Amino acid sequence: xxxxxxxxxxxxxxxxxxxxxxxxxxxxxxxxxxxxxxxxxxxxxxxxxxxxxxxxxxxxxxxxxxxxxxxxxxxxxxxxxxxxxxxxxxxxxxxxxxxxxxxxxxxxxxxxxxxxxxxxxxxxxxxxxxxxxxxxxxxxxxxxxxxxxxxxxxxxxxxxxxxxxxxxxxxxxxxxxxxxxxxxxxxxxxxxxxxxxxxxxxxxxxxxxxxxxxxxxxxxxxxxx
Amino acid sequence: xxxxxxxxxxxxxxxxxxxxxxxxxxxxxxxxxxxxxxxxxxxxxxxxxxxxxxxxxxxxxxxxxxxxxxxxxxxxxxxxxxxxxxxxxxxxxxxxxxxxxxxxxxxxxxxxxxxxxxxxxxxxxxxxxxxxxxxxxxxxxxxxxxxxxxxxxxxxxxxxxxxxxxxxxxxxxxxxxxxxxxxx
Numbered sequence: 001x002x003x004x005x006x007x008x009x010x011x012x013x014x015x016x017x018x019x020x021x022x023x024x025x026x027x028x029x030x031x032x033x034x035x036x037x038x039x040x041x042x043x044x045x046x047x048x049x050x051x052x053x054x055x056x057x058x059x060x061x062x063x064x065x066x067x068x069x070x071x072x073x074x075x076x077x078x079x080x081x082x083x084x085x086x087x088x089x090x091x092x093x094x095x096x097x098x099x100x101x102x103x104x105x106x107x108x109x110x111x112x113x114x115x116x117x118x119x120x121x122x123x124x125x126x127x128x129x130x131x132x133x134x135x136x137x138x139x140x141x142x143x144x145x146x147x148x149x150x151x152x153x154x155x156x157x158x159x160x161x162x163x164x165x166x167x168x169x170x171x172x173x174x175x176x177x178x179x180x181x182x183x184x185x186x187x188x189x190x191x192x193x194x195x196x197x198x199x200x201x202x203x204x205x206x207x208x209x210x211x212x213x214x215x216x217x218x219x220x221x222x223x224x225x
Numbered sequence: 226x227x228x229x230x231x232x233x234x235x236x237x238x239x240x241x242x243x244x245x246x247x248x249x250x251x252x253x254x255x256x257x258x259x260x261x262x263x264x265x266x267x268x269x270x271x272x273x274x275x276x277x278x279x280x281x282x283x284x285x286x287x288x289x290x291x292x293x294x295x296x297x298x299x300x301x302x303x304x305x306x307x308x309x310x311x312x313x314x315x316x317x318x319x320x321x322x323x324x325x326x327x328x329x330x331x332x333x334x335x336x337x338x339x340x341x342x343x344x345x346x347x348x349x350x351x352x353x354x355x356x357x358x359x360x361x362x363x364x365x366x367x368x369x370x371x372x373x374x375x376x377x378x379x380x381x382x383x384x385x386x387x388x389x390x391x392x393x394x395x396x397x398x399x400x401x402x403x404x405x406x407x408x409x
Contacts, residue, residue, distance in 0.1 A: 158242045
């Protein structure tokens, strides 16, 4: 049978009461419990100096190896290159299926615009509809009436919540932006008013491993457009 | 001290993401020992803790693009390490054993023999008893009584409510008492 500590003793262990607050008959039990805690090893621990070298060797190897899908730093370079101001020649090479995707996005936008009783945030859409030398053009749409600012943050801009604002479409509550993204899979979320993370309701989502949902867009290779 | 060593976590993360991979060494130096004691108590050995910290740092590098708030790298890294520790305990891939007593030997010679052996025995018994707790119970016990964190901070770090943390802790107290009685 389990011998339980008295609830008041547990409160002393939790730091909510002092030993002197307890009735006399509970003090021996509490002193036993406090001796138990006093035996804990709280010495700071220093790991082997070789740990740093092992981690950095692996990190360098991963950074240098192509096609691992883990090249955080390369994505940063790509994004900086893409977002640097320059004249971009947009060459839309429309294919029949891309027309369909564009039409679907337009329909969705029309549905969203024509829905005055929509919830405060919703109706997102993503549609690939063209390509540039920098990547595939992807349009992001969020219906967020009442929002003062909407931005998009994701793996393509190092989750910078300020870097990529969406523009409002008049007073309709619809916010949009179009980005040139490199082929591959990108995770993202909208940031409403600077601090509210909103996944795209129209896109598939993945768990980020820490209890939050990231939206997912898979950008096909530019040559397929 | 170099400028990199005083840079904020956010600046270092952004530098790594921008392509300066060597800057990741700053984060390695900063976090290699910070959570080592936590990992050692969670996994029951210093060797296992070192493996876990190494894996967590490499995973942090792999997933750095997913770190939404680079200025809060510490909390993000802690969650990676925590997941790693829980996964290992659940896998049961390594037989947990009480922490080694290299530091205790040093403590004995410094403190003199009076009571030192008894303290070491008590400590060993407690470390053994900690191994029977569930990972969740052990975590809250370690964060509160080894790391000295208040319940609200543990709640922030782990995502659990203060009420559920207290319930885990109180069960842990009873289980430890039981275990120590049994082996007395």
